[in-house]
Amino acid sequence: MKIFKVCHACDRIIGEIELNDLTSNNSDPIMDIIGNVAYTLCTDCLRDMETKPRNVYH
């Protein structure tokens, strides 16, 4: 079963992955799977979060 990998922040489709790969090799712990979509963060948004101050979540 193939699922889409979508960025949580910008809704960009990052790619497709096999669900079997996830269960056997969980390489992305921040991934959140809902239905056939795996929400994660693309590299751009990850970098954004790392550079922004922590108080952005308030």
Ligand SMILES: [Zn+2]
């Ligand atoms: Zn993004």
